[in-house]
Amino acid sequence: MTAPGRRALCLALGTASALGFGRFAYGLVLPAMAEDLHWDLARAGAMTAANGLGYLAGAVATATLARRIGVAATFRLGMVLCTVALAATAAGGHYTALLAARVLAGIAGALVFIAGAVLSPTAIYFAGAGAGILISGIAIPPLVDYAPQRWPLAWLGLAVAAGLATVASWTAAHPAGSVGEAPTTAPVRRLWPVATVYLLYAAGYLAYITFLSAYLQDRHASTAQTMLVWILLGVAVMAAPRLWQRPIRHWPGGRTLTVLLGVIAVATTPLLLWPTPAIVMISAIAYGVTFMAVPAAVTEIVRTSTPPESMTRTLSTFTVIFALGQMAGPWLAGALADRTTPGTTLGWTAAWCGAAAALAAAAVRAAPDGSSRVRGSPPVDHESILRQRS
Incomplete structure (x- = not known):
């Protein structure tokens, strides 16, 4: 493996911890927490909304932090905070503290x-979330399914894993050319169709993975079935970069976003009609192989439409937009499910991702050279980007 590949693998421990453990594993622990702490789905969804609120605050702060302490130090700080947050989640059952x-x-x-x-030299970085989901899917269901009061042990185990990932990724997050960016105006107005698609996606996608285990529990799925579904989901996320790398780099305009979001919508819908174990597994694979590819596709559009000196600020702005949708979606989906059934959360994902796919097909156009760059965006010197990221 090349040096950039090894570095990307180490940096991928960041998405394994911050996303796989810090965000997505909550869906696995949720049924046990809800049973032990007597939550309804609205209160459970509010936890994900709180995570989205923090994500919004972090996105606002990232560009300033990167400018003051550097991108590498910002990454390391985030890894440490993730470990602390997971340990704090294990500390007790008080709702406000959680x-x-x-x-x-x-x-x-x-x-x-x-x-x-910004630091990672390859798209392998986005596969790290799949590794976090895979580890969570193997470890958590046997721990909590028959003893829901043991949910703090699940969070403690995730905190230990995140701490190990922090140590392993520390030296890979070395300063790159993007450190110390000067403040610039992010060209988000030129990229408004992509930003709107990202907002709709954020409002919808997280409901699926947040409430998937609750949906399976409502269908009286066994521990083995829940484990298998989450393992398949994690493996699919890990496979996504290899599957989508070429389309993301070479398909024009919004075609990649349209296909990815369309697959998510189509993969979610059959669970509402034919909730058999085989359909659940197929849905999990299709969802897993696409949902983390959407941020990768948006990142590539930003990268090819943004000068290197604006990269962190523009990504931060897009992450703020993403966080707004992610903050509201799960709470609203959970409140709606309390008045209907847990399966409503899957319909929520299908509806919002379907709307995002339609908008991507209609509004995100190819640049004149046929690249992923949105029309009206200035060309970017890719050799300069590669030098900055080497």
Whole structure:
């Protein structure tokens, strides 16, 4: 493996911790927490909304932090905060304290995701979330399914794993050319169709993975089935970069976003009609192989439309937009499910991602050279970007 590949693998421990453990593993622990702490789905969704609020705060702060302490130090700080947040989640069952811990995990997630996306030399970085989901899917269901009161042990185990990932990724997050950016105006207005698509996606996608285990529990799925679904989901996320790398780099305009979001919508819908174990597994694979590819596709559009000196600021702005949708979506989906069934959360994902796919097809156009760059964006010197990221 090349040196950039090894570095990307180490940096991918960031998405494994900040996203796989800090955000997505909550969906696995949620049924046990809800049973032990007597939550309804609205209160459970509010936890994810709190995580989204923290993600919003972190996204706002990232560009300033990167300018003052450097992108590498920002990544390392996020990894440390993620470990602390996971340990704090294990500390007790007081609702307000848990909300605060989820906010901190969101802040850490934004710092790690944005800084790591700037530092990482390859798209392998985005596969790290799949590794976090895979580890969580293997470890958590056997621990909590028959003893829901043991949910703090699940968070403690995730905190230990995040701490090990912090140590392992520390030297890979070395300063690159993007450190110390000067403040610039991010060209988000030129990229408004992409930003709007990202907002709709954020409002919808997280409901699926947040409430997937609750949906399976409502269908009386066994521990083995829940484990298998999450393992397949994690493996699919890990496979996504290899599957989508060429389309993301070479398909024109919004075609990649349209296909990815369309697959998510189509993969979610059959669960509402034919909730058999086989359909659940197929849906998890299709969702897993696409949902983390959407941020990768948006990052590539930003990268090819933005000068290197504006990269961190522009990604931070897009992450703020993403966080706004992510903050509201799960709470609203959970409140709606309390008045209907847990399956409503899957319909929520299908509806919002379907709308995002339609908008991407209609509004995100190819640049004159056929690249992913949105029309009206200035060309970017890719050799300069590669030199900055080497």
